[in-house]
Amino acid sequence: MRRYVLSFLAALITIPIAGAVIADNKGTPPAIVWEKTLEDSLAKAKASGKPVLLDFFVPT
């Protein structure tokens, strides 16, 4: 019984927070979805007909 009560309370806390986070992201511009490997990028480039934009960087 105690476990169910705790689960219920956890849900009560989590759902409004998740809702607020989703609401905050509304209107946020879509971020770039970066590929991680050259192989996957080239495969996607072949499939889509788009070229690859390759950005070499060092973490700051």
Next chain:
Amino acid sequence: MTYPDATVADYISKNFIPLQINVQTNSEIAGKYRVFWTPTILVLDSNGTGYYRFNGFLPPDEFIPQLEFGLGMMALEKQDYKTASAHLKSVVEKYSKSNIAPEAQYWFGVSEYKAAHNVEALLNAWKKLRKEYPNSIWALKVSFVKD
């Protein structure tokens, strides 16, 4: 600064498969593309061949025209002159104040010429280059063209 910009993110997502490579953990790929400084940006075709590159951070209003120019140069080298002219013309028309615009105008003329051996189109493009961007090095390169 540049990548979080909504216009940049939208442009990249629409036109490219974006790939980021950390040079510190991917020295083999960095070596393959002869990268010695970051950031280095390359435009590759689907075979992994590089057609355009530039270095250094750029704000969005210079970054996007560089990418558009890169698409134009890749098409030009691949002898797809219709696509090349469209991209290069777009650089000059949409981003006329960008630093890459004079070079785009130069290569637009070349693309128009190569498409149909149209000398008049080449000369017209280069005359426009001299007129619109008289202080650029690209105007100097066509200074032999008579008005």
